[in-house]
Amino acid sequence: MNRLNIYFLLVFQQVIAGGTHIVAKAVVGDIDAATLTFLRTVIAAAGLWAIARVRSGPLKIDSGDWRQLALLGFLGVALNQFLYLYGMKYSTAANGALLYAATPVFVLVFSRFTRKEKMNPRKTFGIGMAFVGISIVIFERGIDFSSGYAFGNLLILIAVIAWTLFTVLGRQMILKYGALRTTAAMMICGAAMFSPIGLISSFQFPFDQLSALDWAGVFYLAIGTSILGYLLWYHALSRIEASKVAVFANAQPVIATILALVFLDYTITPAFVTGSIVTIIAIYITQLS
Secondary structure, eight states: OOHHHHHHHHHHHHHHHHHHHHHHHHHTTTSOHHHHHHHHHHHHHHHHHHHHHHHHSSOOOOGGGHHHHHHHHIIIIIIIIHHHHHHHTTSOHHHHHHHHHTHHHHHHHHHHHHSOOOOOHHHHHHHHHHHHHHHHHHTTTOSOGGGSHHHHHHHHHHHHHHHHHHHHHTHHHHHHHOHHHHHHHHHHHHHHHHHHHHHHHHTTOOGGGOOHHHHHHHHIIIIIIIIIIHHHHHHHHTTSOHHHHHGGGGGHHHHHHHHHHHHSOOOOOHHHHHHHHHHHHHHHHHHOO
């Protein structure tokens, strides 16, 4: 598959991701984050295992690699998915998307410390500028943790950092096992690790009160995001560098904001606009070769 096709798949993946912020914001109002994460990951793990089984038979993972896959499962499920959904209860879809757009910046920072990637003055300036933009958005309503708004943004920021580690650390497994087997094994590990918390939270949850739209949201997050979205993301990572894949996250704020304006009656604040402009310009600066 040539690079142009990979870029097309990444654009499609970002459309899915943009929709994820809208669906998550709508569903977390009716389902708590722990129960939603549990449902999402169990469905996704079962679906990915079935797809992998049909396409390539048993997963056949070397025993020494399960520790790495368990780490990916912890980063991709316990931290990324759970903290993101928990944070979305308090934050907005547009904010979540903008924070995910900072993924390329975190990839650069992480690469600097793990791979000793050289940081020139331009990249250093861009990283600093990006954090300024992110800070403006996180505290766009002032530093008031009593409202939960800034707290939600900070949880999403931690989720984004976990997603960055998930992206960078997963490349070795992808190159060895391919996107499908790696994603399936990772999701199975993540579902197994999160099951104790998920079972406790869902034991007394009133599932009979959920609407058809709530269940549609659950399946969108499980099948659209956790199966198709993750597969496309890891497939792209098997073809091109992590930093070039991550830069496609820049499209999420635009997609999510448009969808939020249409479906969630979202109101854009001057601070969000300012923070968005600063962050996007900073990301562009860090990606200049």
